[in-house]
Amino acid sequence: MSGMDIDTPIKNKGKEKVFNLAAEIDNLPWVEKYRPKTLDDLVSQDNITSTIEKFIEAKKLPHLLFYGPPGTGKTSTILASARQLYGDKFKSMILELNASDDRGIDVVREQIKNFASTRNIYSSGFKLIVLDEADAMTNQAQAALRRVIEKYTKNVRFCIICNYVSRILPAIQSRCTRFRFSPLEKEQIEDRLQVIIDAEHVNLTEDGKEALLRLSKGDMRRALNILQACHASYDRIDETAIYNCTGHPDPKVIDRIARWLMTEEFTTVYTKIEEIKRESGIALPDIITDLHTYIGVIDYPAKSRIILLKNLSLLEYRLGEGANEQIQLGALVGTFKLAQDNLA
Numbered sequence: 001m002s003g004m005d006i007d008t009p010i011k012n013k014g015k016e017k018v019f020n021l022a023a024e025i026d027n028l029p030w031v032e033k034y035r036p037k038t039l040d041d042l043v044s045q046d047n048i049t050s051t052i053e054k055f056i057e058a059k060k061l062p063h064l065l066f067y068g069p070p071g072t073g074k075t076s077t078i079l080a081s082a083r084q085l086y087g088d089k090f091k092s093m094i095l096e097l098n099a100s101d102d103r104g105i106d107v108v109r110e111q112i113k114n115f116a117s118t119r120n121i122y123s124s125g126f127k128l129i130v131l132d133e134a135d136a137m138t139n140q141a142q143a144a145l146r147r148v149i150e151k152y153t154k155n156v157r158f159c160i161i162c163n164y165v166s167r168i169l170p171a172i173q174s175r176c177t178r179f180r181f182s183p184l185e186k187e188q189i190e191d192r193l194q195v196i197i198d199a200e201h202v203n204l205t206e207d208g209k210e211a212l213l214r215l216s217k218g219d220m221r222r223a224l225n226i227l228q229a230c231h232a233s234y235d236r237i238d239e240t241a242i243y244n245c246t247g248h249p250d251p252k253v254i255d256r257i258a259r260w261l262m263t264e265e266f267t268t269v270y271t272k273i274e275e276i277k278r279e280s281g282i283a284l285p286d287i288i289t290d291l292h293t294y295i296g297v298i299d300y301p302a303k304s305r306i307i308l309l310k311n312l313s314l315l316e317y318r319l320g321e322g323a324n325e326q327i328q329l330g331a332l333v334g335t336f337k338l339a340q341d342n343l344a
């Protein structure tokens with residue numbers, strides 16, 4: 001959700017206040033400081049932005065449903081659209097609500113009622129209500145929301161945002177125009193990152209950038225948060241800095257672990273992994289996630305790979321449920337031994 005608006009005009013403010021505002025902007029998380037202000041600033045999702053621009057030009061906005069993975073620009077798109085639609089007055093024309101608010105639908109309904117029923121004296125037309133995290137609402141709350149949408153359709157448009165569209169009632173889906181946001185391409189994240197790297201004078205090496213792009217997996221928010229955290233701790237950000245900062249295992253470490261698992265005897269490999277986990281502070285679930293990608297490239301017959309994949313998924317599930325890491329590490333080593341027994 002948007003924090004402070006860094007475009008706020010600095011009118012009638014003394015020098016000190018201007019200075020304070022500059023300092024405040026400087027302290028903002030980069031995800032807010034560099035949130036796209038216009039639809040043109042948004043990378044990718046071109047078909048979505050061009051369709052919305054057409055709605056805005058015609059001043060005919062339907063109810064919207066944005067869905068897709070985190071950090072792909074759903075909130076930014078609706079905020080940039082609101083700026084384009086309402087200009088300077090956009091703050092008074094938009095209400096941002098977190099739909100998963102645990103105070104329940106009644107509070108949300110009350111806020112919507114108050115907002116929708118106050119007329120804006122400067123402008124006619126509809127106001128905009130943004131409901132973030134709508135997939136966390138109960139079915140009952142969504143059913144209530146359906147009636148709320150109908151009741152205020154005359155002067156309010158809703159933008160419902162969620163990660164999983166399947167968790168939104170079909171009745172709500174059918175009242176909205178749906179847009180699916182996809183994970184950003186590596187090149188798109190890279191282009192946008194470069195703007196921020198230049199503006200903040202970040203010293204990022206090529207291998208650091210590669211690691212950052214790999215770890216962000218199409219999520220721009222994740223990329224920016226990692227970059228800002230590393231920038232605060234390191235003068236020069238290379239691959240090791242990125243992995244240290246995120247606590248994610250270095251691919252070289254995973255490489256070593258995979259080699260041990262495929263060549264060493266049971267007790268030796270178990271002890272070595274225990275040691276490396278202690279030294280570099282990496283967790284078993286992270287090792288398993290990265291080994292999973294590794295299995296795609298190792299030279300094992302299909303039968304052995306199936307054993308590995310099946311058992312890794314079991315291990316991941318058990319660890320997620322809170323199983324003992326040492327016992328699961330034993331099971332990991334055992335799985336590789338089993339896969340080797342099936343090499344022929």
Ligand SMILES: Nc1ncnc2c1ncn2[C@@H]1O[C@H](COP(=O)(O)OP(=O)(O)OP(=O)(O)O)[C@@H](O)[C@H]1O
Nearest residue numbers: 031034035042043070071072073074075076220221
């Ligand atoms: N398409 C994009 N172009 C440029 N910047 C982006 C884009 N998508 C995300 N960002 C950056 O990532 C930050 C988070 O984006 P945003 O809040 O819009 O994501 P979201 O899809 O709403 O995520 P969530 O589902 O977690 O709410 C923004 O502040 C912006 O800096």
